[in-house]
Amino acid sequence: MIQKDILQNQSHKRFNILTGEWILVSPHRTKRPWQGQQEKQAGDKRPSYDESCYLCPGNERASGDSNPQYTDTYAFTNDFAALQSKSDPFIINDGLLRAESELGTCRVICFSPDHSKSLAHMDTSGIENVVSLWQEEFRQLGSREDIRYVQIFENKGAVMGCSNPHPHGQIWAQSSIPNEVIKKDKRQKDYYENNQKSLLSDYIHQELSNKERLVYENGHFVVLIPFWAVWPFETMIIPKRQQAHIGQLSAEEKTGFADAIRFLTATYDKLFDCSFPYSSGIHQAPTDGKDYDHWHWHMSFYPPLLRSATVKKFMVGYEMFAMPQRDITAESAAQRLRELA
Ligand SMILES: [Zn+2]
Numbered sequence: 001m002i003q004k005d006i007l008q009n010q011s012h013k014r015f016n017i018l019t020g021e022w023i024l025v026s027p028h029r030t031k032r033p034w035q036g037q038q039e040k041q042a043g044d045k046r047p048s049y050d051e052s053c054y055l056c057p058g059n060e061r062a063s064g065d066s067n068p069q070y071t072d073t074y075a076f077t078n079d080f081a082a083l084q085s086k087s088d089p090f091i092i093n094d095g096l097l098r099a100e101s102e103l104g105t106c107r108v109i110c111f112s113p114d115h116s117k118s119l120a121h122m123d124t125s126g127i128e129n130v131v132s133l134w135q136e137e138f139r140q141l142g143s144r145e146d147i148r149y150v151q152i153f154e155n156k157g158a159v160m161g162c163s164n165p166h167p168h169g170q171i172w173a174q175s176s177i178p179n180e181v182i183k184k185d186k187r188q189k190d191y192y193e194n195n196q197k198s199l200l201s202d203y204i205h206q207e208l209s210n211k212e213r214l215v216y217e218n219g220h221f222v223v224l225i226p227f228w229a230v231w232p233f234e235t236m237i238i239p240k241r242q243q244a245h246i247g248q249l250s251a252e253e254k255t256g257f258a259d260a261i262r263f264l265t266a267t268y269d270k271l272f273d274c275s276f277p278y279s280s281g282i283h284q285a286p287t288d289g290k291d292y293d294h295w296h297w298h299m300s301f302y303p304p305l306l307r308s309a310t311v312k313k314f315m316v317g318y319e320m321f322a323m324p325q326r327d328i329t330a331e332s333a334a335q336r337l338r339e340l341a
Pocket residue numbers: 049050053054055056057114115166
């Protein structure tokens with residue numbers, strides 16, 4: 001059994017079971033005064049249609065293409081994609097200089113035709129439409145010979161570098177498996193081979209028996225602050241039934257997933273009374289045709305805000321050079337989110 005007092009009062013490090021890395025926790029520092037930078041709070045009031053927005057229905061984009069008059073969700077290939085699919089593969093091995101071509105594609109996913117909304121304002125059935133589109137994109141992109149991994153994500157808010165407030169996310173699909181996924185693949189594979197169960201099945205079992213870091217639960221999903229969270233209000237949405245990717249969701253589970261997203265994003269908005277910024281993403285099995293029975297997909301939210309709508313956490317100095325560090329503990333953050341519900 002963990003000695004709870006120690007974890008709330010003394011500096012310590014916590015182990016991330018999914019990546020195999022440690023993070024530093026300094027709970028005694030939360031009393032220090034803050035005199036650092038405050039972010040400007042962007043006004044949240046927006047019209048439901050903006051004629052200058054390149055994601056609103058009917059509007060023209062920089063490429064010259066026009067969006068259709070879509071009524072729920074809409075996906076298209078990014079006009080300024082970071083990954084290209086039509087270039088020749090190459091490998092460079094020049095002494096100690098190594099490079100390889102990376103092919104792929106970048107898709108933009110509009111969550112709603114309504115410019116003024118975010119996931120936090122949408123109902124469960126509206127979010128279910130978004131999940132359906134993620135599934136369809138994952139199926140199509142993942143079945144391509146040149147695609148080995150499909151990364152679904154959202155950057156929300158100017159503080160996360162999001163250039164357009166229209167509710168949307170992105171999918172980058174590429175020919176190799178990216179760093180974070182390689183780490184999580186190895187840890188999950190090792191655990192599965194040793195225990196014949198998925199790492200996250202056993203993890204949520206332990207968290208549900210304790211409930212200290214639990215934020216929300218429905219019949220099919222758990223929302224929690226992971227024990228090893230780096231960002232102050234970082235959370236994970238985890239399916240209770242082990243599944244390698246979102247293509248394996250049953251109809252009921254899909255509704256449960258949408259309900260968990262709705263609950264979490266709406267609760268985030270209440271925390272500091274603002275349209276809560278974050279980067280969220282789904283980690284799931286690669287699509288290179290190999291065996292990934294050990295994978296247990298999950299969605300993570302990394303929000304930058306620390307103590308108000310205008311004070312964010314910086315990952316600088318020690319974190320750039322040594323390891324991630326946090327002050328408020330995962331347990332007290334979970335308690336605050338639970339109390340808002
Ligand atoms: Zn718009």
